[in-house]
Amino acid sequence: MDNSIGVGLIGTGYMGKCHALAWTGVKAVFGDRPRPRLVHLAEVDAGLAARRAEEFGFERSTVDWRVLVTDPDVEVVSITTPNAFHAEMAVAALEAGKHVWCEKPMAVTLADAERMTAAARASGKTAVLGYNYIQNPMIRQIGAILAEGTIGTVNHVRLEMDEDFMADPEAPFFWKNELAAGYGAIDDFGVHPLSLLQVLFGLPSRVFANLSKPYPDRPNREGGRRSVENWDVSSILFELGPEISGLMALSRTAWGRKGRIALQIFGSKGSIAYDQERLNELQLYVTSDKPSEQGFRTILSGPRHPPYDRFVPAAGHTLGFNDLKIIECHELLRAIAGEPARVIDFESGLQIEQAVHAMGQSHREQRWVEID
Ligand SMILES: NC(=O)c1ccc[n+]([C@@H]2O[C@H](COP(=O)([O-])OP(=O)(O)OC[C@H]3O[C@@H](n4cnc5c(N)ncnc54)[C@H](O)[C@@H]3O)[C@@H](O)[C@H]2O)c1
Numbered sequence: 001m002d003n004s005i006g007v008g009l010i011g012t013g014y015m016g017k018c019h020a021l022a023w024t025g026v027k028a029v030f031g032d033r034p035r036p037r038l039v040h041l042a043e044v045d046a047g048l049a050a051r052r053a054e055e056f057g058f059e060r061s062t063v064d065w066r067v068l069v070t071d072p073d074v075e076v077v078s079i080t081t082p083n084a085f086h087a088e089m090a091v092a093a094l095e096a097g098k099h100v101w102c103e104k105p106m107a108v109t110l111a112d113a114e115r116m117t118a119a120a121r122a123s124g125k126t127a128v129l130g131y132n133y134i135q136n137p138m139i140r141q142i143g144a145i146l147a148e149g150t151i152g153t154v155n156h157v158r159l160e161m162d163e164d165f166m167a168d169p170e171a172p173f174f175w176k177n178e179l180a181a182g183y184g185a186i187d188d189f190g191v192h193p194l195s196l197l198q199v200l201f202g203l204p205s206r207v208f209a210n211l212s213k214p215y216p217d218r219p220n221r222e223g224g225r226r227s228v229e230n231w232d233v234s235s236i237l238f239e240l241g242p243e244i245s246g247l248m249a250l251s252r253t254a255w256g257r258k259g260r261i262a263l264q265i266f267g268s269k270g271s272i273a274y275d276q277e278r279l280n281e282l283q284l285y286v287t288s289d290k291p292s293e294q295g296f297r298t299i300l301s302g303p304r305h306p307p308y309d310r311f312v313p314a315a316g317h318t319l320g321f322n323d324l325k326i327i328e329c330h331e332l333l334r335a336i337a338g339e340p341a342r343v344i345d346f347e348s349g350l351q352i353e354q355a356v357h358a359m360g361q362s363h364r365e366q367r368w369v370e371i372d
Contacts, residue, residue: 004035006039007077012048024036025322038058039059040067041058075098075099076126084178087116099125099332103129104192106346107353113350116346116350134198135328156244157201157264161262162252162260166215169218171218173217182356186360190250195344198351205371206371208368208369212231212232215253236359270284272285283297
């Protein structure tokens, strides 16, 4: 039996390389899945496509992604293009009978996210979104701590996601500043904290959002200026049912913050704190400690936090961002095999999109919006 799976990759930028590394590494790290065969790669420029195919180890390349999704040797398609292309590409790949691994955010409009979910349902194929942060062994450990009741009953969750790639007012306009990419900080960013909420607690039942645009225009390539179309900063109140209140703050203009996803969870018997900028550790405070010795303790990732052990046998040697993508790729392959998998598929991803658009509606109407 041919124990391999044919891979197609659309887009070879930041995330394209990340997917290529994941497809390359997953067999060596986990061992138990079909060997990915890097078959076909698509880019907008023929020279770039050929160069990336050579660098990433793909057999052939094209400038026409439709040729890739109908290639009979391709069984699963990685979609790593800008947000506006996700729906069209994912639906075409599913209709061609391929499994899909699509980067977040799922789509720009709710109608497109619904169309993608319907296509996944109709195809019977596996369709998974690129929510890599849920794969961190430390996030899994936070889930285990919550399930064991170590910090008691949770009453408040606070999330911040900050980066500074748009912090310079003179940073050039690019596709993420267009309305075609979505609301800005919420879909570019907020979907990641939402994915953490989804796996740890479930999604908010209602939201109140305020979006802001610190810099109304930016220099464009032609030497002029172009209006920024979406919102770089968002402040959101939310509720996880009647018992747990929450606060989420998002900014792409936060100087000094490079990849912060700060999560604080407060319970009746303790607290948990985590920051993606220190993704190999979490902080735990428990009231059961001797009063004179109470304080946050740091728990460092190691082989006791699976699947860390698949990468390195020694504790404290740390995993990185690309390793989370290898874990995600492994979970995708488990889902394709029909096994239980820790993934955000299109059905769950649609719920995240519903929360995103509820936030957009809340900002427009300046009121709480309930989420079904
Ligand atoms: N999961 C994460 O942590 C994470 C991080 C960054 C970006 N993303 C997501 O990944 C996606 C891509 O972002 P990026 O930062 O990699 O962007 P990027 O600009 O670095 O790369 C996008 C690539 O897609 C190519 N492309 C565009 N249109 C194409 C087409 N029609 N056919 C083939 N190739 C095409 C571009 O030429 C470019 O090389 C976005 O949806 C973004 O939200 C996810």
